[in-house]
Amino acid sequence: METLTEKQQEVLTFIEDCLRENDPPTQREIGDYFGMAQNSVYQLIGYLKKKGYLADIRGHRCIKLSDAYLRHLKATQGIPIVGRVAAGQPILAEENIEGYLDVQAVFGRAEGTFFLRVVGDSMIDEGIMEGDLVLVKPATEIENGRISVVLLDDEATVKRVYRQKYRIALKPANKRAGYKTLYAKPRENNIRMVGHVIGCLRTVVQ
Amino acid sequence: METLTEKQQEVLTFIEDCLRENDPPTQREIGDYFGMAQNSVYQLIGYLKKKGYLADIRGHRCIKLSDAYLRHLKATQGIPIVGRVAAGQPILAEENIEGYLDVQAVFGRAEGTFFLRVVGDSMIDEGIMEGDLVLVKPATEIENGRISVVLLDDEATVKRVYRQKYRIALKPANKRAGYKTLYAKPRENNIRMVGHVIGCLRTVVQ
DNA sequence: TTGCAATATGGTTTATTGACCATATACTAG
DNA sequence: CTAGTATATGGTCAATAAACCATATTGCAA
Numbered sequence: 409m410e411t412l413t414e415k416q417q418e419v420l421t422f423i424e425d426c427l428r429e430n431d432p433p434t435q436r437e438i439g440d441y442f443g444m445a446q447n448s449v450y451q452l453i454g455y456l457k458k459k460g461y462l463a464d465i466r467g468h469r470c471i472k473l474s475d476a477y478l479r480h481l482k483a484t485q486g487i488p489i490v491g492r493v494a495a496g497q498p499i500l501a502e503e504n505i506e507g508y509l510d511v512q513a514v515f516g517r518a519e520g521t522f523f524l525r526v527v528g529d530s531m532i533d534e535g536i537m538e539g540d541l542v543l544v545k546p547a548t549e550i551e552n553g554r555i556s557v558v559l560l561d562d563e564a565t566v567k568r569v570y571r572q573k574y575r576i577a578l579k580p581a582n583k584r585a586g587y588k589t590l591y592a593k594p595r596e597n598n599i600r601m602v603g604h605v606i607g608c609l610r611t612v613v614q
Numbered sequence: 615m616e617t618l619t620e621k622q623q624e625v626l627t628f629i630e631d632c633l634r635e636n637d638p639p640t641q642r643e644i645g646d647y648f649g650m651a652q653n654s655v656y657q658l659i660g661y662l663k664k665k666g667y668l669a670d671i672r673g674h675r676c677i678k679l680s681d682a683y684l685r686h687l688k689a690t691q692g693i694p695i696v697g698r699v700a701a702g703q704p705i706l707a708e709e710n711i712e713g714y715l716d717v718q719a720v721f722g723r724a725e726g727t728f729f730l731r732v733v734g735d736s737m738i739d740e741g742i743m744e745g746d747l748v749l750v751k752p753a754t755e756i757e758n759g760r761i762s763v764v765l766l767d768d769e770a771t772v773k774r775v776y777r778q779k780y781r782i783a784l785k786p787a788n789k790r791a792g793y794k795t796l797y798a799k800p801r802e803n804n805i806r807m808v809g810h811v812i813g814c815l816r817t818v819v820q
Numbered sequence: 821t822t823g824c825a826a827t828a829t830g831g832t833t834t835a836t837t838g839a840c841c842a843t844a845t846a847c848t849a850g
Numbered sequence: 851c852t853a854g855t856a857t858a859t860g861g862t863c864a865a866t867a868a869a870c871c872a873t874a875t876t877g878c879a880a
Contacts, residue, residue: 413826427636430678434867448828450869455826468836468867469675472636487721489729489747490770509729509747523695523715535743535816541695541715555818564696608816610741612761619856640837654858656838661856674837674866 409480410459418442419452420461423471432471482510521545523609524557524564531555531566533581536608542566543607550576550601557602560592566605615686616665624648625658626667629677638677688716721813727751729815730763730770737761737772739787742814748772749813756782756807763808766798772811 412420422441426433433441435449442449453471456462463472473481491506523541534555536542544557556569558578567578567590576599580587592599618626628647632639639647641655648655659677662668669678679687697712721727729747740761742748750763762775764784773784773796782805786793798805 415827430633430636430638432636432638432675436867444827445829446868447830447870451827466868469638470868487727487729487749489731490750491731492733492770506731521693523693525695525697525712527698532741535738535741535746537741540741543693544696564698604818606818608814608818610814612810612812612814621857642837650857651859652838653840653860656840657857659838672838676838 409461409477412456412459412461416452416455416459416461419449420456423462424473427471427473432469434469521606524566526566529585530580530582530587533583534568536566536581536605537610539610541609541611542605543609544603545606546603548601551604555605557605558592559598559600559602560590561598564602569601615667615683618662618665618667622658622661622665622667625655626662629668630679633677633679638675640675689714721749727809727812730772732772735791736786736788736793739789740774742772742787742811743816745816747815747817748811749815750809751812752809754807757810761811763811764798765804765806765808766796767804770808775807 419438419442422438423433426437435453436446439446439449453462457464457474460474461477463474465472487509488505489507489509490504492504522544524544526536526538526540526542529538536555542555542557547556550556550569550571552570553568555566557564557566558569558576559565560578565578567580570577570579572591575591575593578590578592580589625644625648628644629639632643641659642652645652645655659668663670663680666680667683669680671678693715694711695713695715696710698710728750730750732742732744732746732748735744742761748761748763753762756762756775756777758776759774761772763770763772764775764782765771766784771784773786776783776785778797781797781799784796784798786795
């Protein structure tokens with residue numbers, strides 16, 4: 409994106425702050441904040457629109473960030489992910505950051521996803537432990553080998569699920585305890601596919 | 615919170631939708647949307663203010679949710695957490711929901727938290743696997759027994775950390791591979807506390 | 821030095837907006 | 851049956867806000 413002057417950046421930041429709080433400012437409010445006339449703001453906003461940071465719309469108290477800038481923010485505003493740490497660098501140095509995770513994008517409450525609290529340790533070899541929250545994306549179709557949630561006799565179970573010729577295999581992952589693969593027949597057993605596990609989350613007491 | 619009539623609820627929902635997109639509506643815009651006069655909206659808004667859903671402020675295009683309602687939303691708007699599934703109930707039925715997780719609150723980029731990509735399998739018994747993202751809250755002090763991130767010779771390591779008399783113990787969790795506890799002496803080794811692990815996150819290809 | 825971009829001001833105009841009036845209807849609780 | 855609440859309308863008005871004009875200053879690049 410085109411670079412901004414210091415003043416423009418200050419004003420843009422102020423506008424962003426206001427918008428974040430759902431309180432779009434008037435030109436006068438911005439002017440008051442920075443101790444300048446409404447008119448200066450009018451012009452500043454003109455520049456910000458021309459440079460593509462603000463949406464090019466007119467109207468009373470209608471100031472908005474542009475779609476392009478919004479995309480830009482989204483791409484850079486996630487939580488930084490630190491990969492390998494370069495020798496001698498502070499941990500959050502540019503070199504160490506392998507990307508940014510937009511938590512909202514991952515866990516966005518978009519398509520009816522939900523968390524399921526894991527009971528039992530049958531999937532411990534997959535790093536899914538008792539008490540974890542697995543993020544479930546509802547689905548009705550089995551995808552062979554995917555870690556999925558199925559409802560077996562009104563019990564929600566997390567397993568790797570395979571569709572076989574006449575039955576459905578529910579494969580646990582706990583070598584130590586030696587859980588056995590469960591087999592369910594759609595006719596005989598009360599089984600229902602709930603969804604696929606698309607994430608696992610564990611929070612530790614802070 | 616005081617109950618709303620159907621109309622009031624509709625209008626409130628519309629206002630919420632607009633605000634979510636940082637686009638506070640005018641009374642006229644709301645009226646147009648529902649096919650009614652600006653005046654009806656004026657009155658509706660009056661009710662919503664009286665019932666405490668909207669902030670009691672006046673001004674042009676200054677509509678806002680009240681603090682009370684905002685709090686209420688925050689408490690109920692997270693991703694639902696499904697616990698035990700009651701017999702015969704749909705998975706997302708009221709009875710099954712043990713709470714709501716406000717992902718933003720947990721992962722809020724508040725105090726400089728960041729994710730660290732886990733390398734190696736030394737903490738696998740704690741369910742922290744290679745490739746996982748551990749959420750790290752920066753800290754300088756060791757808290758005995760907490761899973762922490764330390765920088766040992768410019769290598770970020772996740773371990774349970776203990777402060778002992780003359781050394782620091784870094785305890786892995788992988789019985790199968792038989793990793794041994796590392797001991798580091800602050801004088802001799804280049805060791806630095808980075809932070810505590812406050813969460814672990816794994817996302818699966820969707 | 822000339823010209824342009826950025827910043828700044830005061831003043832004026834026009835459009836938008838919320839507020840308020842009178843009024844009407846439907847429905848419910850007492 | 852009556853009073854009150856919620857919903858609805860049209861009309862008017864005052865406040866607010868953005869737009870735009872003329873103008874000035876500063877600093878930088880050509």
